[in-house]
Amino acid sequence: MTYCLGIHVRRGVLLAADSRTNAGVDYISSYRKLFDFSVPGDRALMLCTSGNLSITQAVMHTLDRDLITNSEVNLHALPTMYDIARYIGTCIRNLQEIDRPWLQKDKIDFQCSFLLGGQIKGEAPQLYLIYSQGNCIRSTPETPFLQIGETKYGKPILDRTLTYESSIEDVAKYALLSIDSTMRSNLSVGPPINMIMYHTDSFQIGHKARFFAGDPYLLKMRKHWEVALREAAASMPEIEWNSPVVPTGPELGDISEQ
Amino acid sequence: MTYCLGIHVRRGVLLAADSRTNAGVDYISSYRKLFDFSVPGDRALMLCTSGNLSITQAVMHTLDRDLITNSEVNLHALPTMYDIARYIGTCIRNLQEIDRPWLQKDKIDFQCSFLLGGQIKGEAPQLYLIYSQGNCIRSTPETPFLQIGETKYGKPILDRTLTYESSIEDVAKYALLSIDSTMRSNLSVGPPINMIMYHTDSFQIGHKARFFAGDPYLLKMRKHWEVALREAAASMPEIEWNSPVVPTGPELGDISEQ
Numbered sequence: 260m261t262y263c264l265g266i267h268v269r270r271g272v273l274l275a276a277d278s279r280t281n282a283g284v285d286y287i288s289s290y291r292k293l294f295d296f297s298v299p300g301d302r303a304l305m306l307c308t309s310g311n312l313s314i315t316q317a318v319m320h321t322l323d324r325d326l327i328t329n330s331e332v333n334l335h336a337l338p339t340m341y342d343i344a345r346y347i348g349t350c351i352r353n354l355q356e357i358d359r360p361w362l363q364k365d366k367i368d369f370q371c372s373f374l375l376g377g378q379i380k381g382e383a384p385q386l387y388l389i390y391s392q393g394n395c396i397r398s399t400p401e402t403p404f405l406q407i408g409e410t411k412y413g414k415p416i417l418d419r420t421l422t423y424e425s426s427i428e429d430v431a432k433y434a435l436l437s438i439d440s441t442m443r444s445n446l447s448v449g450p451p452i453n454m455i456m457y458h459t460d461s462f463q464i465g466h467k468a469r470f471f472a473g474d475p476y477l478l479k480m481r482k483h484w485e486v487a488l489r490e491a492a493a494s495m496p497e498i499e500w501n502s503p504v505v506p507t508g509p510e511l512g513d514i515s516e517q
Numbered sequence: 518m519t520y521c522l523g524i525h526v527r528r529g530v531l532l533a534a535d536s537r538t539n540a541g542v543d544y545i546s547s548y549r550k551l552f553d554f555s556v557p558g559d560r561a562l563m564l565c566t567s568g569n570l571s572i573t574q575a576v577m578h579t580l581d582r583d584l585i586t587n588s589e590v591n592l593h594a595l596p597t598m599y600d601i602a603r604y605i606g607t608c609i610r611n612l613q614e615i616d617r618p619w620l621q622k623d624k625i626d627f628q629c630s631f632l633l634g635g636q637i638k639g640e641a642p643q644l645y646l647i648y649s650q651g652n653c654i655r656s657t658p659e660t661p662f663l664q665i666g667e668t669k670y671g672k673p674i675l676d677r678t679l680t681y682e683s684s685i686e687d688v689a690k691y692a693l694l695s696i697d698s699t700m701r702s703n704l705s706v707g708p709p710i711n712m713i714m715y716h717t718d719s720f721q722i723g724h725k726a727r728f729f730a731g732d733p734y735l736l737k738m739r740k741h742w743e744v745a746l747r748e749a750a751a752s753m754p755e756i757e758w759n760s761p762v763v764p765t766g767p768e769l770g771d772i773s774e775q
Contacts, residue, residue, distance in 0.1 A: 411669035411670050411702070411703075412669050412670070412672060412673050413673075414670060414702045415670050415671075415673070415674070415698035415699075415701060415702050416673070416746065418698075418701050418702050419698070419701065419742065419743045419746050420743065420746050420747050420750060428755060428756070429747075429750055429751065431756045432750045432753050432756060433750060435756065436750065440673035440676075440677070441673075443673060443676050443677065444669070444672045444673050444676050445669075456758075466758040467758065468756060468757070468758045476754070476756070476757045479754060480753055480754065483749070483752075483753050483754070484677065484749060484753070485677045485678065487745070487748075487749030487752070487753075488674065488677050488678050488749070489678050489687075490745075491741070491742060491745030491746070491749065492678060492687055492690045492691060492694065493687065494741075494745070495690050495738055495741050495742070495745075496734070496737060496738065496741070497686060498686070498689045498690060498693065498712075498726060498734070499726070499734045500714075500724040500725065500726045
């Protein structure tokens with residue numbers, strides 16, 4: 260599995276991803292899933308991949324090849340983020356058409372999905388999720404994040420903290436906590452974690468970070484977070500048990516209804 | 518969907534469950550999934566159900582009926598928690614045998630699972646997960662909780678905070694936060710939340726609680742938690758971006774490797 264996260268707030272766009280790929284629990288390996296295709300001054304372009312590795316690698320290969328062989332339709336030539344999202348969707352469809360029947364014969368999962376984030380000169384920053392079927396959706400201020408892969412473990416921290424007005428520093432921390440929570444609870448998501456941060460209207464990548472297993476910052480952060488969670492729970496008002504000890508009678512299995 | 522949680526720590530056993538049942542997103546209703554079968558002084562028995570509602574209700578019906586019609590094999594007569602876990606497993610198997618072929622014909626999910634927690638005089642407290650196939654596992658101090666249903670959203674908070682030595686008060690808070698996190702992130706899990714707390718060696722239920730939607734304590738807790746999470750992130754050491762702004766060259770798509 261994989262966990263990739265894109266966040267688009269007023270002040271910027273962040274993409275982050277783990278690096279674990281597995282075919283069953285007994286074949287685990289590490290592949291990078293976060294890519295930077297920016298052209299400083301003209302466009303910031305970040306891409307995350309999830310799903311069948313042979314399909315996502317083939318899509319990445321097509322995107323790379325088109326930069327050399329197709330002067331009009333490529334990541335650097337297309338004029339809008341929407342055009343790029345549709346172009347990646349088309350690449351996915353073309354490869355699905357070739358490989359899907361063969362994978363399907365052996366019941367191999369052929370699904371894949373992509374996150375695309377950044378900004379092209381003349382446009383506002385944007386964040387897209389491109390589905391395995393080639394269609395796409397775009398994030399909005401109401402829901403300033405999109406996820407692909409193993410998404411559930413890392414969603415509560417984002418639902419509880421992130422808003423469109425969050426600061427860039429907070430966004431980076433929330434993203435790292437979201438991925439770390441997923442790694443902590445699910446073996447199929449693992450380090451290194453890659454993260455790229457883009458600041459609105461800068462048209463170049465602001466920061467990159469990579470955290471390996473055992474990274475001192477990651478360990479410090481995890482410790483800090485666990486202590487903070489325990490303290491937050493301890494300082495929470497005590498649970499108001501709304502029914503005293505009631506011996507259960509013959510109306511068995513019935514929790515008291517008051 | 519459903520989310521049920523069982524926690525077994527040194528000082529007690531807690532079972533908690535939401536109350537939402539859905540057949541698709543356009544048919545959502547509320548059913549209780551947490552049941553108390555205790556006989557004060559002799560045994561504390563708590564049960565949670567998840568999965569196909571017709572199957573879980575049929576199992577509950579069988580358990581209720583056997584209390585009246587089968588004097589030897591029932592929840593109050595069986596001498597150990599293990600016997601009770603196997604007995605529930607047998608009830609599940611019997612009903613699966615009857616209903617499964619009919620459900621399978623129309624591709625209806627026939628899976629179900631149960632949590633069983635409590636203590637019988639002469640034994641230590643125990644917590645079991647009984648699978649749809651009728652087999653069961655028991656919690657251990659290393660992993661002091663078991664979950665059924667929509668388990669992923671509520672797992673990180675438990676992984677980060679709960680230990681076998683946690684206090685009863687903290688356990689109740691962690692459980693409520695775990696369920697609330699799930700409700701917040703997934704529509705298929707919803708209120709009221711039911712919770713039963715058993716204190717080791719008391720042989721009667723210690724506390725019960727029910728939290729309806731809009732319950733003042735639940736709202737207070739949620740607010741407290743979200744503020745605490747934001748503060749914990751704000752007080753976290755700043756992210757150490759490990760690569761300065763590097764213009765990306767022709768080696769496209771390559772995050773700097775230092």
